[in-house]
Amino acid sequence: MLGARGGWQALRRCASLPRAQRAVRLRVREALGAREPAGEVKVQGWVRSVRSQKEVLFLHINDGSSLENLQVVADPSLENRDLTFGSAVEVQGKLVKSPHKMQNMELKAETIRVVGPCDIWSFPLKMKERHPLEYVRQFPHLRCRNNTLGSLLRIRSEATAAIHSFFQDNGYVHIHTPIITSNDCEGAGELFQIEVSFKRKIVETHFFNVPAFLTVSGQLHLEVMAGAFTHVFTFGPTFRAENSQSRRHLAEFYMVEAELSFTESLQDVMQVIEDLFKTATDTVLSKCPHDVELFHKYIAPAQKDRLEQMLKNKFVTISYNEAVEILKQASQTFSFKPEWGCDLQTEHEKYLVKHCGEVPVFVINYPYNLKPFYMRDNEDGPQHTVAAVDLLVSGIGELCGGSLREERLPFLESRLQRLGLADAYQWYLDLRKFGSVPHGGFGMGFERYLQCILGVDNIKDVIPFPRFSHSCLL
Template sequence: MLRARGGWWWRRGLRRCASLPRALRVREALQAPEPVEQVKVQGWVRSVRSQKEVLFLHINDGSSLESLQIVADPSLENRDLTFGSAVEVQGKLVKSPHKMQNMELKAETIRVVGPCNALLFPLKMKERHPLEYVRQFPHLRCRNNTLGSLLRIRSEATASIHSFFQVANEAKESAEKTHFFNVPAFLTVSGQLHLEVMAGAFTRVFTFGPTFRAENSQSRRHLAEFYMVEAELSFTESLQDIMQVMEDLFKTVTSTVLSKCPHDVELFHKHIAPGQKGRLEQMLKKRFVIISYSKAVEILKQASQAFTFKPEWGCDLQTEHEKYLVKHCGEVPVFVINYPYDLKPFYTRDNEDGPQHTVAAVDLLVPGVGELCGGSLREERLPFLESRLQRLGLADTYQWYLDLRKFGSVPHGGFGMGFERYLQYILGVDNIKDVIPFPRFSHSCLL
């Protein structure tokens, strides 16, 4: 008896579930191949237009740049149905008579889940707010179209980066005390040394996560917290191997973003950086340029342009120098290799090349941004590394690092790429603070 009753309730539950409306994301609704009798869509109102015989709404849930049009009887309108309000709409998904959209929703019920005072809401209906304006509202700016597009692009680029390294690894295996923000903080500068540890057991490793810099910079290129992609390759004795991975990563991820987020990318290329799409597509067809640091200094010294920082051999390249070099090479990304010994960290491999004394280091420079990636071969020879650490007074601190060279060390190298600078370049965004959801810089950590 109990079993029969249980079965009856179970079957009744199925019948009840079958009659419930099908929940759809806005993107799913827009791309539906055919009409659906009963659907439910939840999101935020992007526009409201009430006419005598019909009420039009456009709602968006973040899954698409395009909003879904809701067609309703004017009797469903109420005072809480305003721009910015959160709603749940149930009704029939039907083919739209308009050429600009595939589907629309004929509403039977509209429920305001969360009202919004449109007069006080800082984002206004049908207004294209400058990036500088929405930056003032880090807690609300994700409701802006531009930031919504950015977050979808970040998501796709992140997935593509993970996919790139995972596929690359599978192919390889089958073939063979700081005070900041006015409070104490202990933050990661880089995962490189940890990757070197892992490269002693795995031939290809990478990490992708938040990184911190306690630099008192307010520039358009710097953040205190940003995301960085870092990779380390074992059994490599050539900078060319490192540069090839950098170039392949850049081109693969960019091609993926362009193909999977066309409308979101177009928003940036149309309203923020006209012409950037064409430049990107051309760049993807070309090989990146390679020049030595010495050649770069020579080019800068011969330039007709006056630099704030005079280019001299042995001095680090400044942003103005990096941008000029990219322009000089035809607005194509440029690898600058073999930097002076004293400019690079202790772990960079000594080239043993005479009086000038350089190391096997590389920076990738891109148009409009300057340095995007930095990498090097690592010094795997124990005597060289011990000598340099002794001179720097770091031998005791890095004894564990020396151990890596004593127990099965191999030639290896790697690089890091700033994710926000990458997005800044491909989207043509002037300020790096506009390509991360919550920009944090010196003495500014609002959220």
């Protein structure tokens, strides 16, 4: 396949070669963007539509590289019974100027080979039909053939690259944190425990000599690395055994996590979160304009304006105390009554964003007893809060969670002893004895980020193969 850079120069060089040596593979995206004809080319992809007329045969071909299809024009004699919607084909011919205003180029076919026929009578996706996301979710092995999911997967790919680029451009070291771990970073107990079986017989002894689980977060491992590197990040799968069918939760999802050493300000962490969100989103919008437009036009028509608000405005910052007061004074009736010392529910989070004009909201300084042991004590008297932050966004609620970490050994020892965790986390205490520095970090749910920028209501529709309670298809 030709790369995006230098593709057409390669085609021009090929034009001077003998015909037998000139056949090259061409991506649909490159063909659609071409400004001049080329020599003999070959396109491989799937048929999106077939229209046969008396003097000409029209095909639309897509290979996954673009939302747009490449039009193929051919002699009707090249048509056969296997040339149907959904069939995989290889078309060889010449790229020529198109007479139609809506496209630059079309492929004038000389040969059409059906590589894989498609039984259109049993194929669940129908030509020119816009299937609801709930419908295509039933077919995890086929839904990537759907336009909406195709666009989502291209956006997901570009967003992944944009996030990696952001961190690398800002001097972060990428760390591969383990998927199998012996600790529970969040302390919520929603863990998948790993068991070993041989020929379907469960082995009772621990494979690792201790109970092991699928990771809920790479944070603690990043904190280890933050003792040698000033800026580190990880981006990988995480797991929560939440027995939930909600639109916001999955059993397996991806997390972006970062840790910053030598920082004593929660504002430093918040600035990285805001910069990451805006930089990655700008990149996605520039790289995938047509794919994003599909979602903003057909899935969430109001999301384009909301996203513009997010990108052009400085994120709002309020304290937990202020958040509770705003909620108490709200005219809206909540299912969960807002009270100081209670965690914010999704309905509260959404209201706070709406109250702030649909601009993302940082809520900081949560009650000490609401947060995990590693968050830094603010030492603020009777209220007793920690230097924690959650980023709330429109339609989703919490997108990111972070904090300054407790680097002071006496504070950390005291809290772990009260929780009965001092022995299990002796290694974590050791980090505070050997060159510890003030540090902080955050995690961002990647699927929730995609929901946020695209306006997708259900988190199951922004991941290729959703995993949730009572469902592990494929």
